[in-house]
Amino acid sequence: MSNGASGAEAHSRTTAVALSDVNITFRLADSGSYTAVEGASLEVADGEFVAIVGPTGCGKSTLLNVTAGLFPPSQGRVDIFGANLAGLNRQSGYLFQSEALFPWKTALENVAIGLETAGTPQSEARARAQDWLTRVGLGHFGPRYPHMLSGGQRKRVGLAQVLIRDPKILLMDEPFGPLDAQTRQIMGNLLLDLWSADRKAVMFVTHDLEEAIALSDRVVIMSAGPAARIIGDWRVPLTRPRDTAEVKLDPEFHRLHRDIWQTLKAEVMKGYEQTGGG
Amino acid sequence: MTRGRLLSLQFLIAVITLLAWHLATTVPIGGVTLLPPFFFSNPVDVAARIFKWFAEGTIWKHLWVTLIEAMLAFVIGSVAGVLIGFWFAQQPRVAAVFDPYVKAINALPRVVLAPIFTLWFGLGIWSKVALGVTLVFFIVFFNVYQGVKEVSPTVLANARMLGMNDRQLMRHVYWPSALSWMFSSLHTSVGFAVVGAVVGEYLGSAAGLGYIIQQAEGVFDVAGVFAGMFVLAAFVIAIDWLVTLTENRLLVWRPVAAETRTQA
Numbered sequence: 001m002s003n004g005a006s007g008a009e010a011h012s013r014t015t016a017v018a019l020s021d022v023n024i025t026f027r028l029a030d031s032g033s034y035t036a037v038e039g040a041s042l043e044v045a046d047g048e049f050v051a052i053v054g055p056t057g058c059g060k061s062t063l064l065n066v067t068a069g070l071f072p073p074s075q076g077r078v079d080i081f082g083a084n085l086a087g088l089n090r091q092s093g094y095l096f097q098s099e100a101l102f103p104w105k106t107a108l109e110n111v112a113i114g115l116e117t118a119g120t121p122q123s124e125a126r127a128r129a130q131d132w133l134t135r136v137g138l139g140h141f142g143p144r145y146p147h148m149l150s151g152g153q154r155k156r157v158g159l160a161q162v163l164i165r166d167p168k169i170l171l172m173d174e175p176f177g178p179l180d181a182q183t184r185q186i187m188g189n190l191l192l193d194l195w196s197a198d199r200k201a202v203m204f205v206t207h208d209l210e211e212a213i214a215l216s217d218r219v220v221i222m223s224a225g226p227a228a229r230i231i232g233d234w235r236v237p238l239t240r241p242r243d244t245a246e247v248k249l250d251p252e253f254h255r256l257h258r259d260i261w262q263t264l265k266a267e268v269m270k271g272y273e274q275t276g277g278g
Numbered sequence: 279m280t281r282g283r284l285l286s287l288q289f290l291i292a293v294i295t296l297l298a299w300h301l302a303t304t305v306p307i308g309g310v311t312l313l314p315p316f317f318f319s320n321p322v323d324v325a326a327r328i329f330k331w332f333a334e335g336t337i338w339k340h341l342w343v344t345l346i347e348a349m350l351a352f353v354i355g356s357v358a359g360v361l362i363g364f365w366f367a368q369q370p371r372v373a374a375v376f377d378p379y380v381k382a383i384n385a386l387p388r389v390v391l392a393p394i395f396t397l398w399f400g401l402g403i404w405s406k407v408a409l410g411v412t413l414v415f416f417i418v419f420f421n422v423y424q425g426v427k428e429v430s431p432t433v434l435a436n437a438r439m440l441g442m443n444d445r446q447l448m449r450h451v452y453w454p455s456a457l458s459w460m461f462s463s464l465h466t467s468v469g470f471a472v473v474g475a476v477v478g479e480y481l482g483s484a485a486g487l488g489y490i491i492q493q494a495e496g497v498f499d500v501a502g503v504f505a506g507m508f509v510l511a512a513f514v515i516a517i518d519w520l521v522t523l524t525e526n527r528l529l530v531w532r533p534v535a536a537e538t539r540t541q542a
């Protein structure tokens with residue numbers, strides 16, 4: 001595989017996602033309003049893996065929702081491969097932060113459904129779904145319903161469900177959030193494996209800075225809300241292919257981590273104060 | 279508790295109750311019978327009556343009538359409940375307009391409707407079916423409405439991201455969700471279908487379990503009343519058991535259903 005410096009290549013590639021000056025304001029029930037994101041601009045090149053890190057409640061999920069076209073930004077524009085996004089973003093796959101599998105479908109049916117909706121005959125869709133389940137290490141779990149799977153297994157089914165449609169853009173919202181450290185590492189390596197086969201543009205939200213650096217080409221930091229904005233953008237100069245565990249021993253990794261943490265720490269503290277935690 | 283132990287304890291309760299009933303109605307204590315047989319009959323007479331009904335075969339006709347009425351009430355009430363529940367959930371404005379009327383009708387005690395239904399539909403089975411429908415409909419309606427409304431927004435967003443159009447959303451998301459809510463109330467709605475039938479029969483009919491009980495009551499035949507009640511109870515338990523079987527087959531994907539299955 002090619003070594004590192006995907007950042008340098010990124011500029012010569014087409015832009016998969018371009019958010020320009022995006023504002024997102026929610027109207028609240030008490031007739032007030034809350035501006036979650038203000039003036040956020042972000043470009044993700046085709047094939048680029050971008051991690052988005054920020055304090056809790058800053059608007060990471062909101063930003064992904066807008067990129068997915070689930071709702072339009074209050075202001076600003078979203079362009080997908082150069083075309084202004086109106087309605088649902090059909091070129092993207094979205095791995096949601098909370099449970100999104102269909103509880104009344106088996107793992108196999110959950111993975112197959114994304115092909116069936118596109119008109120693939122059921123038998124073929126199921127065969128390919130079985131294939132994908134095997135790829136995420138769940139070959140024998142096809143007949144199980146989501147509640148019979150562990151949290152990590154459900155996330156893997158979710159990953160297969162999204163990837164089987166071969167989207168050009170992959171949106172992932174803390175996909176490994178509730179998992180333990182070891183499982184996260186295994187999942188991280190699995191994700192990098194799958195991703196390196198045909199590099200998609202990825203927007204990967206996480207609250208774990210180490211995970212962000214280990215996986216991505218670029219790390220983007222958001223400020224604490226309200227009116228969160230993007231306050232930092234680092235290229236990750238680590239070589240690929242990577243092992244998410246080994247890469248953490250790299251001195252470059254440590255330098256970068258220290259650098260980014262300086263910026264992030266202040267925001268995390270602010271975020272805590274605003275949400276009344278800490 | 280093992281299944282055998284549970285069953286024997288449950289059986290024990292029945293034996294003790296019957297024994298107490300028998301003693302209190304037949305054995306005088308200090309010259310006084312605790313429960314006068316005229317008002318409380320006694321287990322032997324009641325058992326004899328039930329045996330006679332089955333031996334002579336007169337009961338089958340009544341069971342059959344009640345079963346048909348309950349089934350019709352259940353099917354018609356469910357279909358109407360599903361259709362209108364879906365419609366209201368998809369059309370919030372329609373739901374808002376009809377809301378006070380739905381609540382008003384649902385708040386009405388159904389017994390008061392029985393005479394009107396008898397006028398409209400006659401003394402045959404249809405007045406009883408109508409009464410059952412008014413009970414079943416609202417349970418199914420509210421559950422389906424809720425089921426469509428309560429689909430997790432994330433699951434819905436996921437469905438849309440996976441390329442579902444409106445028809446596919448209906449089939450793969452709203453419908454299963456509504457069905458699961460409907461099935462979760464299956465015991466209640468089936469139970470109410472039987473209640474509608476029996477109450478309707480009791481208030482005026484020529485056949486059915488409610489009719490038997492009403493007839494016996496009319497001539498102060500307490501043994502007949504008790505016998506009718508026992509047959510009705512057994513009938514309801516049998517139906518409830520069938521519902522449980524159906525439920526376990528249809529709701530395998532739900533945590534609770536699966537757990538009860540492994541226990542059984």
Ligand SMILES: Nc1ncnc2c1ncn2[C@@H]1O[C@H](COP(=O)(O)OP(=O)(O)OP(=O)(O)O)[C@@H](O)[C@H]1O
Binds near residue numbers: 027028036062
């Ligand atoms: N529908 C909504 N109405 C009002 N406010 C909302 C709505 N959705 C999100 N918010 C607010 O917008 C802010 C950003 O929410 P978002 O879910 O994007 O945070 P996040 O960065 O993903 O947080 P976390 O890391 O905890 O998942 C939060 O303060 C939240 O309360």
Ligand SMILES: [Mg+2]
Binds near residue numbers: 061173
């Ligand atoms: Mg979030």
